[in-house]
Amino acid sequence: MYLYPKWIRLWHVLNAILFIILIITGLSMQYTGEKDYVLVVGFEDAVRWHNTSAIILTVNYIIFVAGNLITRNGRYYNLKRENFFADLFKQLRYYSWGMFHGEKHPFPITMERKFNPLQKVSYVLAMYVALPLVIISGIGLLLPEIVIKGFMGISGMLLTDLLHITMGFFLSVFMLIHIYTCTLGKRPGSLFRGIITGYHATEDHYDLED
């Protein structure tokens, strides 16, 4: 099943590389240490790499949103109210119990359903909540003169940065879980192969009957 068109794959690989650079350089800035000790890349290089990668990420994000509006890929992100929590629970139960007891995947991948309910919610939160917030707060930190000076006696820069690092942290956690859940294919490498070649093998699900 040809599930991942070329533009999605290109966007995805660029997004992944930028995420890794941004996480490493972000941590370097946040946790710069004693006078002569700096984490990983050092503050000055970290600032330069972080700013450059962030600008490319922003452009890449605009391409992603535009692509979802223009192509039919956007439909995968539409959340439905009916059975919302029940479906989430079903998927969670499968991951934590069902998959070890020979149950079939409750939401097998089809051309109309690329994501399971849990994936869909986490992708919507990451791509349409956390990422826009991290980009907007990042623009604020890049151009501090546009940030509101203070809000209820608290520095505007502090609030902007707290929002930025909190969202950055959640996106890092998202990435960690995302990479792990991608090992849940038929074999640990199957789903990774899919996002590189574009083809998703329908049986590529962790299933004890296979």
Next chain:
Amino acid sequence: MKLFILRISVLLFIISLISAKAAGGFKLQTVTDSQDTAVFVSPYEEENQQCFKCHGQSKYSYMNESLGREVKAMMFVERIIKKKDFYRSNHKSFSCTDCHSSEYANFPHPGELRMEAKLNCIDCHGGDETYHFDAITEEYQQSIHFKLENEGFSCYGCHNPHTYRISTRTSHNLKETIAYDNAICLGCHSDFNRFELLTDREEINIISKHEWLPNQSLHMANVRCIECHTKINENLPVAHLIKPKTEAVKRCNECHSQNSMLMASLYKFESKEQRKDGFFNGIILNQSYVIGANRNEYLNLLSLIIFGGIIIVVLVHIYFRINK
């Protein structure tokens, strides 16, 4: 689709808020000069007025006996002392003749008065225990400025005794202090007319010299020049050992780290307040925010717990996958 439109609308709303902010839609707080607004009445008001009559403005007039008429003349810029500035300065309670010869009361001033040696700061302030002028003098003598002493540089180059007022740093007036102190440096280092009096260099451009500094204007508004250009001295309220430019602080992490050197310089006045609501170097937060120096220990801990928890869940999951 409805949900998607809603999401885009929220995004557009946030972007428009930022644009409105950028376009000046919101009012910025402005730093107002709140210091010393009370009117000071000098015991020497009347006596000093004799001097201010001519030296308080850019032009003066006098009766020229030879010509038999009143003559108007321009006052040299260096000889002008604004009365308002003097009465706000640290020396406001002085009489002009405390430091200058009483013979200046005569006009025209006798020519030989110009040849008199002027008082230095240390002539009065030597041995004081409040401002540590002796230690300041020692630092000054090791500083890069001292080599200009023969060219006419002295304490007065930065601290005009007629107008200088010490600005004690507090969390309420820090921005004013920074602006006031930086203006002292910029008085020469951004004004070529004054700068060329002391050097043969053909140009100065501190903006281009500091181009390597990210967010240059933000840095210049939130820290003093001396933060990077002096050697920190724990025993002095303000360090006076200006280092050669090759030794200026250039490594970002000297300020942008948990043990930020700003705590020993700009924020020395309240450096005991190391943490505030869980933030390292919390006192900085009253005025600004320094990436790397203002981490929050609770958020650090929380992030480690969440991250560790996820790693444990993943490891448990892997275990069950292997031992299914």
